[in-house]
Amino acid sequence: MPKLTVAQVASLSKPGRYADGNNLYLKVSDTGAKSWTFFWRHKGKRPEIGLGSATGDGKAGKVSLATARQKARAVHDLLSRGIDPREERRKRKRATFGEAADQLFESLKPTWKSPVHTLQWETSLKVDAKKLRSRPVAEIDVEDILKILKPIWHEKHETAVRLRGRLERVLDYAKVKGWRSGENPAAWKGNLQQLLGAKKKLTRGHHKALAYADCPGFMEELRKTPGVGAKALEFTILTAARSGETYGAVWGEFDLDAGVWTIPGARMKGGKQHIVPLSPHVLGLLKALPRRADNPYVFPGRKPGTTLSNMAMTKVIKDLDLDVTVHGFRSSFRDYAGNQTNFPREVCEECLAHEIGNETERAYRREAAVEKRRDLLLAWETFLA
Known part of the structure; x- marks a missing residue:
């Protein structure tokens, strides 16, 4: 023919x-x-x-x-x-976002070495994108994606960025499977880029701090305050950490026997690994915290695989009727160390993960100064008590 x-x-x-x-x-x-x-x-x-x-x-x-x-x-x-x-076509039309997400998750899971990475993907696809799971994947459009991303785009920007990328992967997977056609509504370039825009820039300036002489009184009130947010704030003050370092802390970063917290470079502002020696009170605080099988974070959120809200510690401060910032306690620590102790300036700065000197000097001090920093943080803990 x-x-x-x-x-x-x-x-x-x-x-x-x-x-x-x-x-x-x-x-x-x-x-x-x-x-x-x-x-x-x-x-x-x-x-x-x-x-x-x-x-x-x-x-x-x-x-x-x-x-x-x-x-x-x-x-x-x-x-x-x-x-x-005909039945195969009907089946494809009925395929849901949840089915596509679960299949993609299972295909990628063997490639992930970190259980944290696996849990984060699972949280994105089952918790953050919960409203999409029952929807036919063929029908999901830009408006559906915006409903998921807009509420957190500026307040939880890093989470939103990761979620967008994962939504895009799921919808690409569904297209390859023949479950949907057309452009990917979660694509960034030339699409959501025009609708969401860049992260809102923060105005730089001084962080409001509490005079170090007033910190012991505040700590006394803080330790009477219940909740995970209060524990996170106490931990942050005692370790002189940045709030983001505390919120992102996972149990795998801690060696409680050696009394150290090793923060990987990927989570540090300067991009380099930072070792925090842990004082006795901090070790006791950590050992008393419950560990959840569904959450790797030291200070977990309510949902599986999520960390505490990035406003939790700020809320604790406001509830205690204090007009300072979480970051301001790093200034309180530095003022205390400079005015009330004889520790070298370099040791004080290294407690704050600030870089001083050339590469060779920093490499030497990384090896030699952990115990000196432990002594300084112990002095800070004793002062606050």
Whole structure:
């Protein structure tokens, strides 16, 4: 049987069906509209499945002759495996975002070495994107993605950025599986970039701090305050850490026997690993904290795999009716160390993960100063008590 040509597909106008071979036909309706269809024999009947609108050049989202033949071969493949192509199409239309997300998660899981990474992906796809899970993946559009991302885009920007990337991966996976078509609504460039914009820039300036002489009184009140936020703030003050270092702390970073907290460079402002010696009170605080099987964070949020809200420590300070910032306690510590102790300036600065001197000097001090910093932080703990 002679096959159709591109020219014929473009020129045929008489209503009817025109065979291309291998069960593929071009249908021309009474109105002149053209479409591709596939017929096959099944239990004495001739079922039919449409393969899209037809045009000779594949423009305007319609199906060209070459593409129609590819689709016909795909239907033949299903039939050869005993699969009804109509049921397969219905199944694909019913596929949900949750099904696509879970399949992608399982395919990627063996490639992740860190259990934290695995848990973060699971949290993104099952908790953060919960509202999308029951939706047909073929129907998800830009508005659906914006409803998930907009509420956290500025307040939890890093979380939102990671979530967007994971949503994009799921929707790309669904497209490859044939469960959706068209552009990816979670794509950034030329898409969400125009609707969400960059992270809101913060105004730089001095952080309000409490005079170090007033810190013991504040600590006494803080230790009477219940909740994970209060424990996180106490830990942050005693270790002179940045709030982000505390919020992101996971149990795997701690060696409680050696009394050290090793923060990887990826989590440090300066991009270099920082070792924090832990005082006796901090070790006691950590050992008293419950550990959750569904959460690797030392100061966990309510949902599995999430950390405490980045406003939790600030709320504790406000509830205690104090007009200072969490970061300001690092200034309180530095003022105390400079005015009330004889520790060298370098040791004081290294407690704050500030770099001083050249590369060789810093390398030497990294090895030699951990115990000196332990002594300084112990003095700070004693002062606060």
